[in-house]
Amino acid sequence: MIVGIDLGTTNSLVAWLSPEGPQLIPNALGEFLTPSAVGIDNDGKLLVGRAAKELQVVAPDRCATVFKRLMGTDRKVTIADREFRAEELSSMVLRSLKEDAAEFLKQPIEEAVITVPAYFSELQRQATIHAGELAGFRVRRIINEPTAAAIAYGLHELKQERVALVFDLGGGTFDVSILDQFESTLEIRSSAGEIFLGGEDFTRSLANQILISRQMNFEHAELRHPLMLSRLLHECEMAKRKLSTSDTANVRFPTIEGEINEACEQVSVSAGQLNEWTSSLIAKTRLPLQRALADAGLTRHQIDEIIIVGGATRMPQIQTLLREMFGKEPRATLDPDLVVAMGAAIQGGLVHLNKAVTDMVVTDVAPFTLGVEIARDIAGSVKGGYFFPVISRNTTIPVSRVEQFSTIDANQTSVTVRLYQGEGRRTEDNLFLGEFELKGIPRGPAGQQVDIRFTYDLNGILEVEAVASASGTKATHVVTRHAKNMSDRQLREALQNLQSLKTDPRENQANRHLLKKADRLYRELPLELKKHLERLIHGFEEALQLQDASVIELNKKALEEFLNQFDEQH
Numbered sequence: 001m002i003v004g005i006d007l008g009t010t011n012s013l014v015a016w017l018s019p020e021g022p023q024l025i026p027n028a029l030g031e032f033l034t035p036s037a038v039g040i041d042n043d044g045k046l047l048v049g050r051a052a053k054e055l056q057v058v059a060p061d062r063c064a065t066v067f068k069r070l071m072g073t074d075r076k077v078t079i080a081d082r083e084f085r086a087e088e089l090s091s092m093v094l095r096s097l098k099e100d101a102a103e104f105l106k107q108p109i110e111e112a113v114i115t116v117p118a119y120f121s122e123l124q125r126q127a128t129i130h131a132g133e134l135a136g137f138r139v140r141r142i143i144n145e146p147t148a149a150a151i152a153y154g155l156h157e158l159k160q161e162r163v164a165l166v167f168d169l170g171g172g173t174f175d176v177s178i179l180d181q182f183e184s185t186l187e188i189r190s191s192a193g194e195i196f197l198g199g200e201d202f203t204r205s206l207a208n209q210i211l212i213s214r215q216m217n218f219e220h221a222e223l224r225h226p227l228m229l230s231r232l233l234h235e236c237e238m239a240k241r242k243l244s245t246s247d248t249a250n251v252r253f254p255t256i257e258g259e260i261n262e263a264c265e266q267v268s269v270s271a272g273q274l275n276e277w278t279s280s281l282i283a284k285t286r287l288p289l290q291r292a293l294a295d296a297g298l299t300r301h302q303i304d305e306i307i308i309v310g311g312a313t314r315m316p317q318i319q320t321l322l323r324e325m326f327g328k329e330p331r332a333t334l335d336p337d338l339v340v341a342m343g344a345a346i347q348g349g350l351v352h353l354n355k356a357v358t359d360m361v362v363t364d365v366a367p368f369t370l371g372v373e374i375a376r377d378i379a380g381s382v383k384g385g386y387f388f389p390v391i392s393r394n395t396t397i398p399v400s401r402v403e404q405f406s407t408i409d410a411n412q413t414s415v416t417v418r419l420y421q422g423e424g425r426r427t428e429d430n431l432f433l434g435e436f437e438l439k440g441i442p443r444g445p446a447g448q449q450v451d452i453r454f455t456y457d458l459n460g461i462l463e464v465e466a467v468a469s470a471s472g473t474k475a476t477h478v479v480t481r482h483a484k485n486m487s488d489r490q491l492r493e494a495l496q497n498l499q500s501l502k503t504d505p506r507e508n509q510a511n512r513h514l515l516k517k518a519d520r521l522y523r524e525l526p527l528e529l530k531k532h533l534e535r536l537i538h539g540f541e542e543a544l545q546l547q548d549a550s551v552i553e554l555n556k557k558a559l560e561e562f563l564n565q566f567d568e569q570h
């Protein structure tokens with residue numbers, strides 16, 4: 001069984017291709033969106049999703065979020081005094097989705113198609129595959145999120161050629177892609193983006209302004225009052241969402257200890273203010289938009305269709321910007337939160353050659369230029385460190401290309417092939433991907449021919465082969481792991497590390513989430529209500545202890561109803 005997964009910076013989703021079309025799969029709380037959040041509770045239990053987000057408000061040092069931004073790096077995240085790589089944290093989210101799917105579809109799930117931002121590098125794509133493997137998936141394909149969105153919109157079903165622009169503003173990444181649809185083919189013409197721009201930045205911006213108005217400083221608060229800041233960010237997140245549909249919203253300003261009580265000041269924020277405070281963030285989307293157009297060789301008038309994806313595109317400012325820039329209404333008939341997962345599910349079906357979608361050919365592009373290091377003869381002296389592009393940015397993949405090179409020295413019997421990605425003329429400006437040696441070049445004068453073939457597959461995995469033409473000697477290198485990626489040994493260790501983490505049985509997850517939420521709200525309430533809540537929590541805990549289903553249900557309902565009147569927002 002294969003599923004499609006949108007592994008987001010903020011939220012992740014899983015879907016499958018049912019006979020009736022793509023279908024989203026709910027998690028243990030009955031929701032489609034699982035926050036990409038991981039936490040370790042006081043009793044050492046691993047929490048994923050909403051429960052981890054609740055815990056983060058009161059114990060930020062026990063939780064991790066936005067780790068997708070660290071994919072493909074060696075950076076470690078510490079939660080509850082344990083260190084994790086981004087791949088490991090992502091794998092916990094993936095595993096949770098895998099279990100949700102197995103429960104929903106009543107069968108084990110072995111395979112997945114996972115989406116990544118179009119702008120993800122080689123390293124980040126490979127890290128995503130590793131995360132999938134750590135979660136126990138066979139990752140059949142990595143596809144770009146905008147491609148998935150276009151598939152969900154069924155652009156391939158259109159009769160006439162259309163050019164679409166996919167604008168995806170999620171929690172932490174911004175992606176813009178231009179796709180061309182013709183004769184049942186969906187081709188990405190260009191993609192650009194910003195890996196440090198998303199809805200979270202809007203929330204932080206709002207919090208920052210509120211802090212400034214109180215003569216406080218964001219960095220200082222982060223350092224000295226992390227609880228206050230995490231609570232304030234939670235408040236700002238709710239206010240920001242409200243402002244997408246209302247003119248004003250209130251932010252309760254927490255105490256320095258991070259508590260919210262009846263004495264807390266309420267800060268009223270208007271949609272206009274939010275607009276003003278975040279105008280520089282909105283402006284930041286323009287450059288990637290222009291670059292994507294330029295790379296595709298198109299003007300904005302040649303875009304037939306604008307598709308918006310990602311929760312942050314619900315902000316009216318975004319839609320206004322697009323309307324002004326392109327002179328047309330963005331298309332958003334599908335829920336921008338779900339569209340990527342739906343496309344991934346369809347792609348999963350495509351991988352399995354499901355009949356419903358066999359008529360569709362999907363192509364993708366290389367997000368960066370790939371090449372090798374060469375030495376150049378500059379006025380008689382040989383200088384190294386030059387980048388020779390073999391596959392240029394935005395080439396449609398899969399692609400395979402050969403270039404001829406020649407040896408520099410007489411009797412040179414080996415060459416070191418050093419691989420880079422990037423747009424710089426010098427290798428020092430680009431990202432080193434790996435190197436390998438071709439040995440066994442027959443002795444002879446300088447200028448022996450060496451063919452280097454780059455093959456870039458649909459998963460964005462690069463294979464490079466070097467052949468000494470005279471002898472036919474070959475050396476091959478697959479760019480899967482290098483400095484910043486996990487070795488086999490690290491993967492095995494990570495797997496053991498993960499297995500040592502205990503999780504609640506699935507049926508307990510909703511209960512644990514409820515308790516975490518109650519725990520957070522407890523601190524926000526005035527004394528009278530605190531006492532009431534304490535009784536409800538106690539009753540629920542006791543019922544859980546007794547393991548009597550009907551008593552649990554009764555107490556759970558009472559607690560839920562109480563919490564909902566204070567905190568409608570997730």
Ligand code: ADP
Pocket residue numbers: 007008009010011012169170171172173198199200203237240241242244309310311312313314315336337
């Ligand atoms: P990702 O793909 O990065 O996981 P999502 O597409 O799930 O992200 O978008 C998450 C972002 O969308 C968050 O920053 C959230 O604050 C924002 N968001 C969700 N709903 C709204 C809304 N109604 N108004 C404004 N922003 C929203």
Ligand code: MG
Pocket residue numbers: 006008009145170171310340
């Ligand atoms: Mg997304």
